[in-house]
Amino acid sequence: MLKERLRWGDPMAHLVKKKYPEPVLPNLGENEKMKESGFVIPQDIPNHSWLKRGLDAAPNRYGIRPGRHWDGVDxxxxxxxxxxKRTNEKQARDREAYLWSVFDM
Structure with missing residues (x-):
């Protein structure tokens, strides 16, 4: 029962399909008291994000793409x-060694 509850500010709530549809919680971040307190959870992708700018982010070892919680800055x-860099140099060196080994064939 607790796993199926809808919580305010849950960034993954839109990805879960519910058995029993519940009403969508109001965005309490728009409340004046919430704005005065400084506790605001952004719900949209920032303008400086890689997604909005249309660029590819720098690769990382996990293949994580930038989104609304990570702006893609290394x-x-x-x-x-x-x-x-080392991986690419090793692949290039191995490829060149292979081409040299089969050059006479």
């Missing part, structure tokens, strides 16, 4: 960029 220490 705030890491550079490990993933170096990892992708």
């Amino acid at each position: 705030r890491s220490n550079g490990f993933e960029k170096d990892m992708f």
Whole structure:
């Protein structure tokens, strides 16, 4: 029963199909008291997001695409960029070694 309850501010609520449809909760973030308190949960994709700008985000090792909870900015220490660079260099070196090995055939 508790798993099927609809909670305010749940970002994944629109993906769950309910057996018994419940009324949609009102957006309480529009309330003046909520705005004054500073507790506002954004419900839309920000304008600076990769999705709105139409660009591809930098790749990451998990293949996570930016959305409304992550803007796609790489705030890491550079490990993933170096990892992708090493992987691509190794693939290029292996491909070149293969082409050299079958050159005479």
